[in-house]
Amino acid sequence: MTPSIIPEKCLWNEIDQVGIVVPEQERSDHDHTDFDVVIIGAGYTGLWTAYYLHLNDPSLKIALLEKNTVGYGASGRNGGWCSTIMPMSLDSISKQNGRTQAIAMQNAMFATLKEIRDRTTTLGIDCDFVQGGSIEVLRTENQSDRAKSRVQHLREYGFGENFYKLLDRDQTLDIIEASQTLGGLLDTQSAVLHPKKLCVGLANVVRAQGTKIFENTDVLAYTSGQVETLRRTFKASTVLRTTEAFSVNFSQAKRSVIPLYSMMVATEPLSADVWSEIGLESRPSFNDGRNMIIYGQRTADHRLAFGGRGAPYHFGSKISTDSDFNQGVAQRLRTTLVDLFSVLERTEFTHHWGGPLAAPRDWTFNISYNPATGLGSAGGYVGDGVATSNLAGRTLADLVCDKSTDITRLPSVNHSSKKWEIEPLRFVAVNSLTKLAMLADWREERTGRPARLINAVIDKISGG
């Protein structure tokens, strides 16, 4: 039987249905163009940066310029994993900056989860935030072995049971009733949220602080002191770029990141009977230990939202709305989810969407600011930007205000990654990575042995 097409629309855009009023678009035709700070891009990074800049110095006149509408990018479309995961490994930080800095960086992520929880609460941002941890289901011996050695490694860095716990089969099944469960790895600190509600809530907060948000304002180019849009020139002593995957369209950032597409599907709201066969009662985010990245959450309105990589990279780092949907990947996601929870066999899948995220060559996000030029930027979170963008926004605000704090001394500050290769090398290498991850999973499933050689090649290409 041919699988039915999954409707192409983003679940998170249906926030009107759950009672949130989308703020009115700021009219972009008023003539005020002189600001202290202009931020390009109104996703989480731009919004958090504006928020903390105002806290640091309420006299600052701040403008946020957004090509589309608030949360149009990855911030309004992601899987809602507000997690303590960083895109780069502790070992890679340690190699470049030392063990103490690696530990400081991970601790900053734990503190960031608390910061987001506390801020959204005190600011009254209702974004369905729940800190129920994150469970990785281990479904083969290879996945279990990898998880054990990862936990051992985390222990060597000093992160104990209060952060990461290995669970046996029964303990795991108490949380999530996935097929073929052998055990689990619980990250106790992570959370889930409704991505778009966070964008809208933050936009309301920064508007109330006095920041001007200019939507439908396409920035064509920027230099020190000025920003060119289709209609006018904005002047500001500080110009910050927070455009993540879309940064490739600016001359300053062409090969600094590549846009990778991540895709999602969502089910209809599930009945209490179905949930009794799946679990996830305290709403932990979930995945399993396969090589290809997958991620899921039980939403506040009782659906499963589930995503994964596997969409192709487009030649020349092209970003286009045509690539926001991919029925092939959507069907694979449906099959994977039904394989995890057979009770979903007859469930309707009501939404499919996707979007680009930004990957630097060494998978290390960066926050930079040059006081001499007044230019700065933050991003490169790969698929882990929901929480890291808060850390980045706070840090960027401190750098701009010349505040020396614990976070401005973290290794991501002014970190520079090697540029990506020129085409066609980039196209071949990046698309091979995706295929190799799939091949590694297929091999492990068939042979029951770890696909060490394939994983070593993946590490070599990705610089991991």
Ligand SMILES: Cc1cc2nc3c(=O)[nH]c(=O)nc-3n(C[C@H](O)[C@H](O)[C@H](O)COP(=O)(O)OP(=O)(O)OC[C@H]3O[C@@H](n4cnc5c(N)ncnc54)[C@H](O)[C@@H]3O)c2cc1C
């Ligand atoms: C499908 C998907 C699932 C994901 N799941 C997760 C997850 O579960 N957990 C997690 O941690 N991370 C996840 N991510 C990554 C995460 O969403 C991003 O890292 C994060 O949202 C980046 O925020 P940002 O503000 O830096 O960028 P964005 O949200 O991409 O915002 C950039 C903004 O800049 C604007 N812009 C671009 N060009 C211009 C221009 N020329 N002029 C003006 N404005 C411009 C865009 O319209 C956009 O609104 C996912 C990403 C995707 C795509």
